Amino acid sequence: MRVCHLTSVHPAEDIRIFVKECQSLANAGHEVILVVANESSRVINGVKIVGVHAPAKNRLMRMLKATYEVYKQALKEDAEVYHFHDPELIPVGLLLKGKGKKVVYDVHEDVPEQVLSKQWIPSLLRKPISFLVKAVEKFASKRFDAIVTATPTINQRFKTYNERSVTVHNYPILNELIDPNLDISKKQFEKPSIVYIGGITELRGIREMVQAIETINKGQHVQLHLAGKFSPPELESKMRKLPAWQHVNYLGWLNRQQIKQCLSDATLGLVLLHPEPRYVVSYPIKLFEYMSAGIPVVASNFPLWKEIVESSGCGKCVDPLNVDEISETIRWFLNHPEKAKEMGMNGRKAIEEKYNWERESSVLIRLYDELSTKRD
Numbered sequence: 001m002r003v004c005h006l007t008s009v010h011p012a013e014d015i016r017i018f019v020k021e022c023q024s025l026a027n028a029g030h031e032v033i034l035v036v037a038n039e040s041s042r043v044i045n046g047v048k049i050v051g052v053h054a055p056a057k058n059r060l061m062r063m064l065k066a067t068y069e070v071y072k073q074a075l076k077e078d079a080e081v082y083h084f085h086d087p088e089l090i091p092v093g094l095l096l097k098g099k100g101k102k103v104v105y106d107v108h109e110d111v112p113e114q115v116l117s118k119q120w121i122p123s124l125l126r127k128p129i130s131f132l133v134k135a136v137e138k139f140a141s142k143r144f145d146a147i148v149t150a151t152p153t154i155n156q157r158f159k160t161y162n163e164r165s166v167t168v169h170n171y172p173i174l175n176e177l178i179d180p181n182l183d184i185s186k187k188q189f190e191k192p193s194i195v196y197i198g199g200i201t202e203l204r205g206i207r208e209m210v211q212a213i214e215t216i217n218k219g220q221h222v223q224l225h226l227a228g229k230f231s232p233p234e235l236e237s238k239m240r241k242l243p244a245w246q247h248v249n250y251l252g253w254l255n256r257q258q259i260k261q262c263l264s265d266a267t268l269g270l271v272l273l274h275p276e277p278r279y280v281v282s283y284p285i286k287l288f289e290y291m292s293a294g295i296p297v298v299a300s301n302f303p304l305w306k307e308i309v310e311s312s313g314c315g316k317c318v319d320p321l322n323v324d325e326i327s328e329t330i331r332w333f334l335n336h337p338e339k340a341k342e343m344g345m346n347g348r349k350a351i352e353e354k355y356n357w358e359r360e361s362s363v364l365i366r367l368y369d370e371l372s373t374k375r376d
Contacts, residue, residue: 001372004033004079008066009086012039012049015256015285016108016150016170017085022047024361025368035073037066050077059120063088071095081371083148087111087133090140097143102371105141106148107158108170112137113278117203119232137161146367153281168364170285172292173357177260184294184345192334195266195295197227197259198286203279205272205300205320206230206239214244215327222334224270227251227262263293267340268333271299272320280304288355291347296340298329308355314347 003025010017018034026032026046039051052069056062071092074082082096083104093103115121115130141147141161148168149155158165194213200206206226213224226248230236239245254262263269269290273279280302287305290297297315299305306317316332318325333340 001080001368002031002033002078003081003083003368004035004074004077006035006070006074006082006084006089006092007086008037008054008063008070008089010036012036012051013044017106018044018047018049020170020173020357020361021083021106021168021364024357024364028365028368030368033077033079035070035077037070067092075099081145081368087137090136093144094140097145102145104146104148104367104371105144106150107137107154108150110154110157110278110281117276117278141165145371148364148367151281151283164367164370166363166367169283169355169360171355171357171360172285172288172351174292174352176256177263177289177293178348179264182264182294184341184348192222192267192337193225193265194222194268194270194330195225195227195262195290196270196286197254197262197289198271200226200228200230200235202235203274203276205270205274206235208272208320208323208326209270210239210242210244210248211323212327212330213247214242215323216331216334217244217247219331220334222330223247223249225249225251225262225266227254227259229253259289260293263290263295266290266293266295267337268330269293269295269297270330271297272318272326273300274320275300275302288351291355292351294344294348296333296343296347298326298333312346312350314343314350 005017005022007017022032022034023045033048033050035050037052037054041051042049050073052073054066054069056065067088081102083106084093085106093105097103112130112134115133116126121129138161141158147158147162147165149158150170152167155165155167196209209224216222224247271284271287281304287297287299291314299309299315299317300320301317309315309317316329318329
């Protein structure tokens, strides 16, 4: 089929949208186009990327202009299936459905829950907006041909709206972040280093991670290698003023090859998100990427995460708000390198057997096989 993916928010080479979904569908024989805002047009690995120009001075204008430009280009592509990735594109999906097209809504996040913790939304408006978003998603999803969700928890809600709702986890590609010839059992920990890769925010635990590294350095030397973008940007200056910043190696934003190198040198990976409702039921891609790279993890002690970490034997879970517990757990790993190595190997084994994109892509391809035979 001729398939057109749409995004007004994500970059052209987004890992879930482009690297995983679009390329998997192209490899399965579909003709795949990705329409994306404010990017250049090109063809990569058989996927045609079509950039639309939609500059804007503020968030509202970006949403309106990018949505309109993406819709105009979507019509030009005249695809059989349109697969969109942003809630602001729900009106576009409904318009395309009205023109007789097959439409798939890909739900990356629990948006109504997200709204409740968005700092840029006035606090008095968060609950009404959250309620409105949920109502819009319910109305629209009943009319779409399929829903793809990133987690089972999100899928539970959407399954009540649309029977053709499937979960496609955002698990790592098997050998993207590790050399397949690497023997993890021979990995050395001569210079211990702790790594965090991802969005850098207060709610993702940046303050607790930095404070824990400071505590550890009172007895032994270790660096926190920090990769990603600060949000809001002024948070970076706040962190740099802390005495503990001297133990941080801030790498900024890294591409996938740089991430692979960073993980290959790491002793331990941190994923210490705060117990926000949307985080507690999430499947953090960074947790699985650490496991994929064969390094042990220290993760937040949410029930879902504990089940994954403990059943895999790939690390330890802690209270993400307790700096003493975090530092003590990190210190344990540093003082038990052989156990750390064993946990890293356990994590890699779990990825190979269960938590990998190669398994998840079959769910997506099967859904498209159903759509190709479905008649309106």
